[in-house]
Amino acid sequence: DAGITQSPRHKVTETGTPVTLRCHQTENHRYMYWYRQDPGHGLRLIHYSYGVKDTDKGEVSDGYSVSRSKTEDFLLTLESATSSQTSVYFCAISESVPQETQYFGPGTRLLVL
């Protein structure tokens, strides 16, 4: 498996609180992605990054922000968590061009009460 870790792996939080999820890679890959996985929807792209400080929105970006200050770290922030953001969040990386294979982290299970 590629060197990708996510933290925390599990989190329970309350509606209205801010939450930050971290993705850390040791592969020095350029591209990093945040997806959410929900039953019946597969994996939906939230945001992605194509370099340090370079990010772009995915199909479900509302309510989420990201930051990438170092190649190895990509942070996903829920500014004010809502119950609809209860999901499993996966980070993924790809090496140099977007056509290449994406390698996924172990996931973070988030429950918003």
Added chain:
Amino acid sequence: GQQVMQIPQYQHVQEGEDFTTYCNSSTTLSNIQWYKQRPGGHPVFLIQLVKSGEVKKQKRLTFQFGEAKKNSSLHITATQTTDVGTYFCAGRKGGNKLVFGAGTILRVKS
């Protein structure tokens, strides 16, 4: 909304039976990838298809990309219990984004 449709959503087969999942896009894809996710795990890359009409095999798995590059299929011959999981297709139209299908959940009864 979902731009890549995948069917069936769920399939339960007897061990030894064949299994097929289908992926369809309304627009032409530059390539398509297939991933497998074991229960409780993360998606793992299986294969990428790029050329029109391409067919690739990995042991008991056969992957096809349609002539119009709008559809793809994954066929598993003689399923085993180790094949259980969710199979996702993911299409790329160009650019940086992969669009995933909703996945097909495969259960194998021994």
